[in-house]
Amino acid sequence: MVYSWLAPWAALPEGSAKTFHQQLQQELTPLHPLYGIPALPIGKNGGTDDVLYQLPDQRFAVVHLVWTRRGDSEYPQTNFFDNWTAFVTQRMELDNVGYES
Secondary structure, three states: OOOOOOOOEEEOOOOOHHHHHHHHHHHOOOOOOOOOOOOEEEEEEOOOOEEEEEOOOOOEEEEEOOOOOOOOOOOOEEEEEOOHHHHHHHHHHHHHOOOOO
């Protein structure tokens, strides 16, 4: 599926998905709600370390990667969205308000 992005969100550059997938796996522990769920990185907020992952059940998760250590049940901080429209209206549009590149 082709997605329309609003700044500061953008599709991941080609070839970078592997890096974000590996980092997420490194940070997850069995206590984290994403543990064991195949999560496909598809987008990134250019102003933060927030990465958008698509889940097999068509939900989406915004994950704030910590880049320094293994997480726990709360970290990396994760927000779930029921579908693309929910992500757009509950997160991407809000991040876009007042954003200047």
